[in-house]
Every structure is written in C-alpha cells, then in structure tokens.
Amino acid sequence: MLRPFTLHRPETAEEACALLARLGEDAVPYAGGTELLLLMKLGLLRPPHLVDVKRIRELNELADGGRLTIGATVTHRSLERSPLVRARCPLVASVARHVANVRVRNVGTIGGNLAFADPHSDLATLFLALDAHVELVSPGGRRELSLGDFVRGPWETARRPDELLAGVRLAPWPSRAAAYVKFGVHERPTLGIAVALGLNGGDGRAGARIQDARIAVGCVGPRPARMFTAEARLRGVSVDRVDDVVGAVGDSAAAGVDPADDLHGSADYKREMVAVFVRRALRVAAARAGGVEPATSFPYAVVA
Amino acid sequence: MDGARSPETIHLVVNGRACDLEVAPHALLLDVLRDVLDLKGAKRSCDTQVCGACTVLIDGMAVSACTYLAVEADGRAVLTVEGLAEGETLHPLQRAFLDAGAVQCGFCTSGMLLTARAMLAETTAPSRQEVLHYLRGSLCRCTGYRKIVEAIMAVAETAR
Amino acid sequence: MSQQPFRAVGRPIPRIDGLEKVTGRARYVTDLVIPGMAHAKVLRSPYAHSRVRKVDVTRARAHPGVLAALCGADLTWCEPYYGPAYRDRPVLAIDVARYEGEPVAAVAAVDEATADEALDLIEVDYDPLPPVMTLEEALSPGAPRVHTGKPQAGHFADLASLRPVPGTNVCHQFHFARGDSGRALASADLVLDETYRFPPVQHVALEAHAAVAVWSETDGLTVWASTQNPYSVRVELAKMFGVPLARIRVVVPHLGGGFGSKTYAKLEPLAAALARVAGRPVRLAASVAEAFQTVRRCCARVHVRVGFRRDGGLVAVECGADYDVGAYADIGPRVVQKATYTATGPYRVPDVTLDARAVYTNTTPGGAFRGFGVPQLAWALESLFDVAAERLGRDPVELRRQNFLAHGEEFAPGDTPIDGKLEESLGRAAETIGWTQTGAADRGRGVAAMLKASVAPSVSEAIVRLHTDGSVTVLASAVEMGQGTRTVLAQIAAEVLSVPMARVIVVQPDTAVTPYDQTTSSSRSTAMTGRAVQVAAEDVREQLLHVTAAELGVAVTDLALDDGSVVTPGRRLTYAEVLMLRFGMSGGEIIGRGVVAPGRTAAPLGGSTPFWEVAVGAAEVSVDEETGALRVERYVSVADVGRAINPLLLEGQDEGGVVQGLGHTLFEEMLYQDGHLLNGTLLAYRVPRADDAPPALECRFVENADGSGPFGAKGAGEGSLIPVSPAVANALARLTGVRLRDLPLTPERVWRALRARGRR
Structure with a gap:
C-alpha cells in the first residue's frame, strides 16, 4: 500500500534537477521503483514527491564513445541483452543477467541500483573492479566521480539532494579474462567477487602475463572495496601459472575485508569465503584468458 | 512542471482490449487490475518482488504488479492470466500445466504461466538450466517444482 | 498389485479444479467482493514482551471513512480469548502484548488506504518487559513468565487433561512409558545420548491468512475464511460471540496453501469482531509478513x-x-x-x-x-x-x-x-x-x-446426492488446499456410483451446507473424508438397487451399477429411469449419508x-x-x-x-x-x-x-x-x-x- 505522492515527469535533466533543488528532501528520484516502491510500501520512506526520470532521453542511452556510457535509466534487462554491452563489456551483461529475478531486471535500473547503494549490489562491485565512473548532473553543472568515491557506505552515496545520477561510464573491457562470482543462500548475495585481469600480449593467448589485476569484493563490508594488496600479488604472473598464487591472493583479499556478523553469516565465515571465492574467481578468469570457459558450478553460487 | 497527485487518465490495452482508466499516481498496477478491472488472477503474496504470484506481462515483459505503478502501464499492453487462453482454447502452457499436475493450490499458477510465456517468447527452446534461471523469482510452496519445470519443458519441446 | 477394474480410482486424473486455476478464475478469500465490504488493518506490537498500559483509538475512530476501531479493552461484549488447547490468546492484546507482531488494535474503514492511515492515529503506551526468546531462557529458574493467569482449556477432548507446570512457562507436559527404560539402558551394549535441535520455520503458504466476516439478523455470522478446518473455526466463533453453532456459517473458497498454518481460528475472530462493530462486511487480509506474526x-x-x-x-x-x-x-x-x-x-x-x-x-x-x-x-x-x-x-x-x-x-x-x-x-x-x-x-x-x-478420535461426515439426470453432488467439508482432495472425493463417488468424473461435483466447504468434518490436516482427508464419501455413495447405491429390485422383482444381489445404470442380465435402467420409478415424476433425488466416527478407544x-x-x-x-x-x-x-x-x-x-x-x-x-x-x-x-x-x-x-x-x-x-x-x-x-x-x-x-x- 502506497501513500499518495505527487509524480513529476520532467523531460530534461535540467528540469529534473530544478525540481530536486526546489523540493529538497521532499523529493526522491524515481525510475524502476524496484527498491524505492518497496521501501515506500513498508512505510520506511514516505516522500511527498517522486521525480520520474525515465522521460529524460539522455538517461536512457547506451552508447559507445570511447568509453561505454550506460544511462541511469537503462534496465538490468537491457544491459543483459544489449549486443553493444555483450561485445564491449561482456561481463557486465553477464552479471546483469543474474541480478535478482527477471521481473526486477525488467524494471530495475542501473541508476537506481547504484544510487541506492545497497551493500549487496552486484553491479556496484563489478563497476568498482572495472574502474567505472558515475556522472552526476545538477543545476550547477556536471561532475564525474569514481564509483569508489560515489558509494560511501550502506545506502549512502555522494549524490547531493539536487543532483541526478545520469549514468555510468566505463572503459570497454572486452577481455574475457574476467569473472564475477557471487555466493549466498539468501535472496541477496552474501558476497560478490569481481576479478578483471589485464594481460600483456592480448586476450586469450596462452602464456600471457597479468599486467593489471583488479579485484573487488562486495556484500561483506559497508561498501564494495578494491583489494589492492591482493591485486599486486598478481602483477606479472603468467595466466597459466595463476594457480600458484591464488591461495596467497585469496588470503590477502580475506585479510583486506572487515565483515560483520549478520543474517548472512558470521564474520570469520565470510572472511574465509572471500578467500575461497577470490581463488575461484581468479581461476575462472585465468581459464577464460586461455580461451576456455570452465564448466564450473558451485552450490549457492553464480559464476558470471 | 508541476506534477500530478490527482488521478490521471491512462490508455492501455489489457488482454487485447483497449481501455481508459482514471488512476492516481500512487495506485499500484496490481490493485488496479484486481479492484478496478476485476482481474483477480494476479495475486498479492510476498509483496516484495520475490515470489512472482503477482506477475503480469507489460508489452510481453514480466513485471511484479505489486511494485509497479499503474501509470507506468500507460500506452502499453498488459497481459494477465485471464488473457492467456484464446477464447475457450487454452494456451499450450495452461494445457501442459493441467496435464503434468503442475497446479496444486493455484496461487502461484498465474504467475508461473505468465513467466513461462515471457520466457518462451524470448527463447523458444530453453534448456532446463535456462528454465530454472528464469524461474528464480517464481515461488511455489506446493509442488516441489518438478512438474512445473516438466510442463514448461514439454511446451518448449513442442515448439522446437 | 493386481489390476482392478476401476473406472476412476487409481487413475492419474488431472485435478477437477485445475481449469479454474490455470485461467485465473478460481476465487480465493482475498478475491471476494461482498457488497458494502469494509477493509481492515491491524496495529501490531513492536516489542517481544510489554505491558500495554493504554491504547487510544479515539482519533482513529473519528477519522473520516473509519467504520470501526478496536483495542483489547473494547472487547467487553464478547469472550475475547480463544485457542484450541488453551483459551489464552486475546483477539487484541489485553494488558500485555506477548510477542513482536501481536495484534494490539485494529481498524475497519471504507477502503484499505483509509484503514492504513487510521492506524497512524492510534496511540499505544507500551511498557517493555523482559522477554524470554528461547527454550533455555524460558525454562531457566526465575524466568519472566509469558502467562501468569489461570489457564482456560480450549475445545479438545484429548487435551482435557492439560498439564501445565504451575509457576513456570511450561504450558503442558506429556509423559508416556512402558517397561523400564532405565534398566534396559543400563544393560544395553551401546548407549547413545545426544541432543538435536529443530528451528522455528514458517509455512509460507503463498496465500496468507484472510477472512471476510458479515453479520446478519437472519443468518447470524458468515465468515469466508482461508481455513483448513471450518468446523473448528465455527466452534471458536460460537464460544466467543455466544451464538449457536447453527447461526455461524464458515465458507471456504479456494485455499492458497495451508500446510497446517490455517488450522484453527487465526484471523476469523478479529474479522468477526470488527464486522460486528462496523455493521458491515469486513475483509481482513494478512500480508505474508503478517503470516510470520501469526503462526x-x-x-x-x-x-x-x-x-x-x-x-x-x-x-x-x-x-x-x-x-x-x-x-x-x-x-x-x-x-x-x-x-x-x-x-x-x-x-x-x-x-x-x-x-x-x-x-x-x-x-x-x-x-x-x-x-x-x-x-x-x-x-x-x-x-x-x-x-x-x-x-x-x-x-x-x-x-x-x-x-x-x-x-x-x-x-x-x-x-x-x-x-x-x-x-x-x-x-x-x-x-x-x-x-x-x-x-x-x-x-x-x-x-x-x-x-x-x-x-x-476424529469424525468425517459426507452426503452424496444423486440427481434425476444421474449427476452427483458430493457434500463434504475436506478443504481443497492444493493437495487434490476435491478430485479424490469426486473419484471415489464416481467409482462407487459408476458415473463419469464430469458428472460429479464436490461442493466447497460451507458449514451451512456441507456436513461436519473435523479438520483437513493430519493426512486424513482421503482416508477419513474419502471413506465417508464412499459410505454415502454406497448408501445411494443401495437405495438405487432396492428401488430397482422392487420394480423388476429381482434380488438386490442380482443387480449392479454400470456406467450410470442399474443392470441385471437382460435389463438396464438408467439412474434417471430408476429415479422416475422412485418418485413417480421427474424430480426428487436420492440422498446418501456417510459417517466415519471411530470414537474413543483404550x-x-x-x-x-x-x-x-x-x-x-x-x-x-x-x-x-x-x-x-x-x-x-x-x-x-x-x-x-x-x-x-x-x-x-x-x-x-x-x-x-x-x-x-x-x-x-x-x-x-x-x-x-x-x-x-x-x-x-x-x-x-x-x-x-x-x-x-x-x-x-x-x-x-x-x-x-x-x-x-x-x-x-x-x-x-x-x-x-x-x-x-x-x-x-x-x-x-x-x-x-x-x-x-x-x-x-x-x-x-x-x-x-x-x-x-x-x-x-
């Protein structure tokens, strides 16, 4: 049951920002509503004004202009099925395919997902690993923030009340040398591990070395986090020798997280699972680097 | 630039029939379908988009009507379970669900059928794995799912 | 096993209510629209254990569109406690709220939105008490007591000997022994001594509890309820409202899953109380989250x-x-x-x-x-x-x-x-x-x-009616909750009376129409209600045979039922013809009765x-x-x-x-x-x-x-x-x-x- 609210449907970002500026805390941007309407039905949020941003054309863009631009109102489903995304950032499409369920993906948007900053967001973790930036628009202009700077904590972002999340930009990552693995019994994942390997000698060549490794861990902390120490251990390692270092890399990642006891499990268990799934994600990414899609399946886990 | 709080008229096609409706911005599609149009096939259950009992198709795409504003359906085609059969001729999925014993209490059935229909429109020959993936948000507490998956696979096989 | 010449029994017949369910036409309690129906919402305690010092519903009552607003203290005109074992559960908390989610106040209004708004206007003064959340806490010496009053027994004969342990949180203890286990264990070659734990879990029937209640001067109280045992609900309501059983009608439409969660009265007493005060039909539908706060x-x-x-x-x-x-x-x-x-x-x-x-x-x-x-x-x-x-x-x-x-x-x-x-x-x-x-x-x-x-012991009764065209109505109160009992009862009647399944209908439970059945639980419907239907159908069969025997001047033992007719070598009378003989006109019906009541034993x-x-x-x-x-x-x-x-x-x-x-x-x-x-x-x-x-x-x-x-x-x-x-x-x-x-x-x-x- 929703309480009455006023629905605004601006056609431009400027209009939307003006509304947000004018209405202040009384207004909330609204797109798919999969998170927002849920909180409103539970009575946890009762905004008098909703600013529907879906009519703002630029927010719905999915474009390739050097960097890939994913507009804030692009749905998970569009991302999942977009030939552009599949070609330029296949892992993004693959992760999108496993978000929640098909109904949520059909309606829920990338912008909504990121702006809510639910610590169990798959895409936030993935985007962090892919060095994505978000673009924010306000009456004062536009600014870009790295995903790490944007997501500040659970349900907390750097978006100012008069700002609108316009979208995400990321450098294409056509490499198959990447993986996202999530694990958990509950509706939302207990942990998510994103691994992206930059290789010298190009993609898919056996014997290539890891030039640039990125590991992000999500769900176990207040916000997704890069594991820089763990990443450093991978630099220069040959992809066919990844197995030699996965143990140390996993342990290093586990040492880099600070989980809390909650419904998803005890802190020590989650820490150990970070080690386990970092190892697994790395093995999958390394196999993919060698042009092999491993037939991997783990109970209660999704390998994207 | 002022928004709407009072009811507005939306134009939509429900189960192939065009209709104009006055709805408030905060009206949920599920309530409009059930209370205004008397289409009770979609059920309110978990109310959190987890269970799928309220599934309807908007332009062929499955959504949770419990968490979807009715005004969003403006200009679109809504399919509910009541529109699945063509007259007295059941949709193959309906037939398959009956024959396979995939229906028990029936509360999840309309959502299951519509979800399956959306899937088969996208993927004519889904694998068992794909069916399970697509049903991730469709809960049934009675059947143990085996017969539901069997019914969907049977229709997919026929379409192959 | 040997092949039996059964026409319906033993066959994998698709469920008879399936068509309604795959087309979305099946109506569950929450789908019902009763003219003038008001909608109810419940205010629930946010504390595990608290004294409820004061509940003020005056502002809610005065809110435009509100037809009834109740708290525990208002329920002076009825017996506010119910429960099948102990009558320990108030319709709305009285003095103490004993768990998080316990109903404390309720509102019925012209629509759900108004009822929802009115809940915000209710003021409750809680004084939190220390709770006991686990067995260990509840059983520890000096533990806070969940109930302190004198227990009142509910309506079960075999619980007449309820044995609470006074001064503790133990509301019943059971002891059963034979032989001397202590001595036997002492002489056993292997003794294992272990403790196992089983968690609290919820049924998660996709349809949460729901009831629509309406009072009328002529018919008394009618409740459409998502219940597995309408007759137990009827008993509770009769006691609470001081109304004869005959003036309480509990009707069960399609049920969206039960699994035990819908046995015994749940929301029906509150819906009935609100309807009484509102003077209108009242619909009370729980959410799945509220089901977690119900059982x-x-x-x-x-x-x-x-x-x-x-x-x-x-x-x-x-x-x-x-x-x-x-x-x-x-x-x-x-x-x-x-x-x-x-x-x-x-x-x-x-x-x-x-x-x-x-x-x-x-x-x-x-x-x-x-x-x-x-x-x-x-x-x-x-x-x-x-x-x-x-x-x-x-x-x-x-x-x-x-x-x-x-x-x-x-x-x-x-x-x-x-x-x-x-x-x-x-x-x-x-x-x-x-x-x-x-x-x-x-x-x-x-x-x-x-x-x-x-x-x-348990009781099931059934009535089978054979109509002049040879079609059959089965009246029984086993609730179809997905398990298929309606289809099974139809198969049994079709078998005994040798008619096609399509000519048998099984009426949905309605205590004003369908006869007594103790409960749809305990895996009993096929065996008990099914047996009652079989006996009732056999009663119809005997009547058919006797009428035919008298008419044809043959022995009953020379007759048999075959595909809608009574047959004897050389003769075949359709049921329509037999009924015509019985009544002398095209009218009337043969009614069979079946009772299964094994009674008490040693x-x-x-x-x-x-x-x-x-x-x-x-x-x-x-x-x-x-x-x-x-x-x-x-x-x-x-x-x-x-x-x-x-x-x-x-x-x-x-x-x-x-x-x-x-x-x-x-x-x-x-x-x-x-x-x-x-x-x-x-x-x-x-x-x-x-x-x-x-x-x-x-x-x-x-x-x-x-x-x-x-x-x-x-x-x-x-x-x-x-x-x-x-x-x-x-x-x-x-x-x-x-x-x-x-x-x-x-x-x-x-x-x-x-x-x-x-x-x-």
Whole structure:
C-alpha cells in the first residue's frame, strides 16, 4: 500500500534537477521503483514527491564513445541483452543477467541500483573492479566521480539532494579474462567477487602475463572495496601459472575485508569465503584468458 | 512542471482490449487490475518482488504488479492470466500445466504461466538450466517444482 | 498389485479444479467482493514482551471513512480469548502484548488506504518487559513468565487433561512409558545420548491468512475464511460471540496453501469482531509478513538416549523433548503429545520413557505444520540410527530393517496395529537410489524412515446426492488446499456410483451446507473424508438397487451399477429411469449419508489412529567442502499409501513435501535478535526455489490396499517431508564423517563442522 505522492515527469535533466533543488528532501528520484516502491510500501520512506526520470532521453542511452556510457535509466534487462554491452563489456551483461529475478531486471535500473547503494549490489562491485565512473548532473553543472568515491557506505552515496545520477561510464573491457562470482543462500548475495585481469600480449593467448589485476569484493563490508594488496600479488604472473598464487591472493583479499556478523553469516565465515571465492574467481578468469570457459558450478553460487 | 497527485487518465490495452482508466499516481498496477478491472488472477503474496504470484506481462515483459505503478502501464499492453487462453482454447502452457499436475493450490499458477510465456517468447527452446534461471523469482510452496519445470519443458519441446 | 477394474480410482486424473486455476478464475478469500465490504488493518506490537498500559483509538475512530476501531479493552461484549488447547490468546492484546507482531488494535474503514492511515492515529503506551526468546531462557529458574493467569482449556477432548507446570512457562507436559527404560539402558551394549535441535520455520503458504466476516439478523455470522478446518473455526466463533453453532456459517473458497498454518481460528475472530462493530462486511487480509506474526512451526530441542544390543536390536529409548510453542499455545500442546507418543518411530522398542514439554516464549505462536511435531523427533531418532549403525558396524538400512515393526504388530496397547510394510518401503527406496551399488566418490547417500499417527478420535461426515439426470453432488467439508482432495472425493463417488468424473461435483466447504468434518490436516482427508464419501455413495447405491429390485422383482444381489445404470442380465435402467420409478415424476433425488466416527478407544491418547502414515526417504548429496554448501543431487521418497486413489496428485503432493522439507533442512529458520524477528519477509527468509529442487526427485508408493480408507487407501502427504532432514544429514555424515545435530544445515554450519573434523 502506497501513500499518495505527487509524480513529476520532467523531460530534461535540467528540469529534473530544478525540481530536486526546489523540493529538497521532499523529493526522491524515481525510475524502476524496484527498491524505492518497496521501501515506500513498508512505510520506511514516505516522500511527498517522486521525480520520474525515465522521460529524460539522455538517461536512457547506451552508447559507445570511447568509453561505454550506460544511462541511469537503462534496465538490468537491457544491459543483459544489449549486443553493444555483450561485445564491449561482456561481463557486465553477464552479471546483469543474474541480478535478482527477471521481473526486477525488467524494471530495475542501473541508476537506481547504484544510487541506492545497497551493500549487496552486484553491479556496484563489478563497476568498482572495472574502474567505472558515475556522472552526476545538477543545476550547477556536471561532475564525474569514481564509483569508489560515489558509494560511501550502506545506502549512502555522494549524490547531493539536487543532483541526478545520469549514468555510468566505463572503459570497454572486452577481455574475457574476467569473472564475477557471487555466493549466498539468501535472496541477496552474501558476497560478490569481481576479478578483471589485464594481460600483456592480448586476450586469450596462452602464456600471457597479468599486467593489471583488479579485484573487488562486495556484500561483506559497508561498501564494495578494491583489494589492492591482493591485486599486486598478481602483477606479472603468467595466466597459466595463476594457480600458484591464488591461495596467497585469496588470503590477502580475506585479510583486506572487515565483515560483520549478520543474517548472512558470521564474520570469520565470510572472511574465509572471500578467500575461497577470490581463488575461484581468479581461476575462472585465468581459464577464460586461455580461451576456455570452465564448466564450473558451485552450490549457492553464480559464476558470471 | 508541476506534477500530478490527482488521478490521471491512462490508455492501455489489457488482454487485447483497449481501455481508459482514471488512476492516481500512487495506485499500484496490481490493485488496479484486481479492484478496478476485476482481474483477480494476479495475486498479492510476498509483496516484495520475490515470489512472482503477482506477475503480469507489460508489452510481453514480466513485471511484479505489486511494485509497479499503474501509470507506468500507460500506452502499453498488459497481459494477465485471464488473457492467456484464446477464447475457450487454452494456451499450450495452461494445457501442459493441467496435464503434468503442475497446479496444486493455484496461487502461484498465474504467475508461473505468465513467466513461462515471457520466457518462451524470448527463447523458444530453453534448456532446463535456462528454465530454472528464469524461474528464480517464481515461488511455489506446493509442488516441489518438478512438474512445473516438466510442463514448461514439454511446451518448449513442442515448439522446437 | 493386481489390476482392478476401476473406472476412476487409481487413475492419474488431472485435478477437477485445475481449469479454474490455470485461467485465473478460481476465487480465493482475498478475491471476494461482498457488497458494502469494509477493509481492515491491524496495529501490531513492536516489542517481544510489554505491558500495554493504554491504547487510544479515539482519533482513529473519528477519522473520516473509519467504520470501526478496536483495542483489547473494547472487547467487553464478547469472550475475547480463544485457542484450541488453551483459551489464552486475546483477539487484541489485553494488558500485555506477548510477542513482536501481536495484534494490539485494529481498524475497519471504507477502503484499505483509509484503514492504513487510521492506524497512524492510534496511540499505544507500551511498557517493555523482559522477554524470554528461547527454550533455555524460558525454562531457566526465575524466568519472566509469558502467562501468569489461570489457564482456560480450549475445545479438545484429548487435551482435557492439560498439564501445565504451575509457576513456570511450561504450558503442558506429556509423559508416556512402558517397561523400564532405565534398566534396559543400563544393560544395553551401546548407549547413545545426544541432543538435536529443530528451528522455528514458517509455512509460507503463498496465500496468507484472510477472512471476510458479515453479520446478519437472519443468518447470524458468515465468515469466508482461508481455513483448513471450518468446523473448528465455527466452534471458536460460537464460544466467543455466544451464538449457536447453527447461526455461524464458515465458507471456504479456494485455499492458497495451508500446510497446517490455517488450522484453527487465526484471523476469523478479529474479522468477526470488527464486522460486528462496523455493521458491515469486513475483509481482513494478512500480508505474508503478517503470516510470520501469526503462526510458525514449534521449534524443538530433543534429547534422546537410545540403547542397542551388540546384535543391533534396539532395546530402549528415552526421549526428552522441549517444544517452543511461542507466546500462545495454539494447538502446540497437542503437537507435543501427539508427536512424542510416536517418538520411537517405526521401530520395535520394549522399554520406553518419553517426556515432552510445551514451553511458552515471547515469539510468534507455534502451531501445526506438516508433520505435526514428528519432523522434530524424527530428526533426532533417525540421525541416531545412523550414529548407532556406524558404532555397531552395521549398514544403516539393515539396522533399520532389523528393528522395524512388522505389519500387524502392536504399536501400543489399544492402538491400531501397524498397517504398513516398512521393509517394503525401505527396500524400494534403497533399491531406487542404488544403495548397494558403489556411488561416485563425491556423493554420499543416506536414508531415514518415519511413522506418524493421524488425529484420533476424529469424525468425517459426507452426503452424496444423486440427481434425476444421474449427476452427483458430493457434500463434504475436506478443504481443497492444493493437495487434490476435491478430485479424490469426486473419484471415489464416481467409482462407487459408476458415473463419469464430469458428472460429479464436490461442493466447497460451507458449514451451512456441507456436513461436519473435523479438520483437513493430519493426512486424513482421503482416508477419513474419502471413506465417508464412499459410505454415502454406497448408501445411494443401495437405495438405487432396492428401488430397482422392487420394480423388476429381482434380488438386490442380482443387480449392479454400470456406467450410470442399474443392470441385471437382460435389463438396464438408467439412474434417471430408476429415479422416475422412485418418485413417480421427474424430480426428487436420492440422498446418501456417510459417517466415519471411530470414537474413543483404550489407546494411550484416547483414540486409535485410523491409519499409520509410513514413509522412507533416501538422499544423495554432494558437498562443497570449501564453503560447506550442500547439494541434494537426488532424492527418493517412498510412502506406503495403501492405494493411490490419484497417483498424479499424490506424486505432486509428495514432491512438494520433499522440497518443503529441504527448506528447513538446508536454510529455513526464523532468526531472532534482541527480541526482534530478523527475517520476517521473503526478502530475508529463504524458501526453496525451482533450482533448489533435487535434479532427480522420485516419489514412489507402496500399494497393498491395506488401509482403512476407501479402496484400501491410507493417508499421505506429510510422510514425504519428515525423513528429509535426517536422510540428508545421514548422507552428509556418510560422505564426510561429519554429524550435525542442529538444523538447518546451512553452509556455514557444515563448514564449521568440516573444519572441526579437519582439526581432529
């Protein structure tokens, strides 16, 4: 049951920002509503004004202009099925395919997902690993923030009340040398591990070395986090020798997280699972680097 | 630039029939379908988009009507379970669900059928794995799912 | 078994209400629209335990559109307490609110939105009290008391001897013994002494509880209710409102799942109270989150000591089971004693001491849930059987086989002898899963068995009406909640009267129309209501034969029913023709009556079970040793059903039972912290999804036509669920050497056990 609210449907970002500026805390941007309407039905949020941003054309863009631009109102489903995304950032499409369920993906948007900053967001973790930036628009202009700077904590972002999340930009990552693995019994994942390997000698060549490794861990902390120490251990390692270092890399990642006891499990268990799934994600990414899609399946886990 | 709080008229096609409706911005599609149009096939259950009992198709795409504003359906085609059969001729999925014993209490059935229909429109020959993936948000507490998956696979096989 | 010339019975006939369900036309309580209907909302306590100093509903009452606003103090005009065991549950909290989510006030208004707004206008002055959230807390000396008043008994004869422990939170204790278990254990070669835990879980029927109530001067109170036992609801309402039973009508439309959650009065009393005050029909529909605040399975701590001889003979069982029944007893005391009575499972045990306690805590009331207390005990006993097998160096299948009660053997003096062939069920399960064949190294297999009594004494009545065109109406009050009882009852009537299924209709339960039936639970409908329908149809048949015999001048024994006609060599009269002879015109009907009422017996619980539900489960599991995540790769369930009246529906019901059982085995658990339920919605409470069902799931039946039900049928439907937990845990133990005693077997729990094993 929703309480009455006023629905605004601006056609431009400027209009939307003006509304947000004018209405202040009384207004909330609204797109798919999969998170927002849920909180409103539970009575946890009762905004008098909703600013529907879906009519703002630029927010719905999915474009390739050097960097890939994913507009804030692009749905998970569009991302999942977009030939552009599949070609330029296949892992993004693959992760999108496993978000929640098909109904949520059909309606829920990338912008909504990121702006809510639910610590169990798959895409936030993935985007962090892919060095994505978000673009924010306000009456004062536009600014870009790295995903790490944007997501500040659970349900907390750097978006100012008069700002609108316009979208995400990321450098294409056509490499198959990447993986996202999530694990958990509950509706939302207990942990998510994103691994992206930059290789010298190009993609898919056996014997290539890891030039640039990125590991992000999500769900176990207040916000997704890069594991820089763990990443450093991978630099220069040959992809066919990844197995030699996965143990140390996993342990290093586990040492880099600070989980809390909650419904998803005890802190020590989650820490150990970070080690386990970092190892697994790395093995999958390394196999993919060698042009092999491993037939991997783990109970209660999704390998994207 | 002022928004709407009072009811507005939306134009939509429900189960192939065009209709104009006055709805408030905060009206949920599920309530409009059930209370205004008397289409009770979609059920309110978990109310959190987890269970799928309220599934309807908007332009062929499955959504949770419990968490979807009715005004969003403006200009679109809504399919509910009541529109699945063509007259007295059941949709193959309906037939398959009956024959396979995939229906028990029936509360999840309309959502299951519509979800399956959306899937088969996208993927004519889904694998068992794909069916399970697509049903991730469709809960049934009675059947143990085996017969539901069997019914969907049977229709997919026929379409192959 | 031999092929019987049955036309309807034994056939996999699609359910007769299926068409309505696949077309979305089936109407459930929440789909009903009664002219003038108001909508109700409930204000619930945010505290686990609190004194309710004052509830002020004046502002809510004055809110435009509000038709009734009530709090506990307003209910002076009716008996505000209800409950089947104890009348301990107020419709709305009176003085004390005993669990988080307890209804404290309620509003009925012209629409849901208005009712929802009005809830904000209610002021409640709570004074939080220390709660007891667990068995340990509730049983500790000097623990805060959940209830302090004098208990009032409910409406069950076999609970007339309720035995609370004064001054404690124990609302009922049960004791059963034979022989001298202490001495037997002292002389046993192997004694195992272990404690097992079973979590609180919720039914998660997709349709939450709902009721629409309306009062009329002429008809009294009518309630459309999502209930599994309209007649129990009727009794409660009659007592509360001081109205004769005949003036209360409980109607049950399609039911969106029950699993025990909809037994006994739940929302109906509140809906009726609001309707009385509002002077209008009132609809009260709970959300799934509110269902978590209405009823759950009684969680349990089960301490068992078993003694075996070196040769594998089971010599003694001592069981001390504590069940947490939550803040109100509901049917908890009966769950406790009924289940504990069969704590020894399907085994021959000479010396037995069984004790159980039903314990109040400040949590959601615990009630009936598929298995009725038996899953909690079978979890312990069936796990222990495997522990014993390992210690004795015996095969778990063989050890069970050695100790099984035989067909026809006494379970307890005065009770029904065992009517199933356990060794046949076990043999089928073992054979199907390939028990004696070497499996993959990364798979483990486990078995478990179970035995459960049905409710006794119990009563089912039925009326069968044969119309002038040969069509048939069956009046019975077994509730169709997905299990298929309407179809099965139609099959039975069609069989006896030799008419096509399409000519039989089974009326939905309506206490003003359909005759008495005790309850749709306890796996009893096919056996008990089905038998009543069979008797009623046979009554019709006898009348048809007598009319025809008199008309044709032949002996009744020379006549038979065949495809809508009474036949004798050379003559065939359609039912229409027979009725014409009977009434002399095209009108009238033949009415048959069936009553099944075995009554009280000398059996320990006062009634002999009408049948024993017997089943065996076999699981094959794999485990991800690094994460502790279990996967049930294959599951075989074998139930001894006497006869499968409808194998298709029965198979579906048992498949559902297995997967429901996997829920509490693998991940389901209501988790409380600081007095609050952490996971009371489906966002946080996980139930099995399609991808959780075992890739191979086979449900089989043993059919020896040896049941007391129609055509030799016995009850079924709960049996498949009960062995799941121990079968899976036994498989895990055989695979990894790890024995877990607490459910659910979450990845973390399994992981910890694996790590502990590694450190040994």
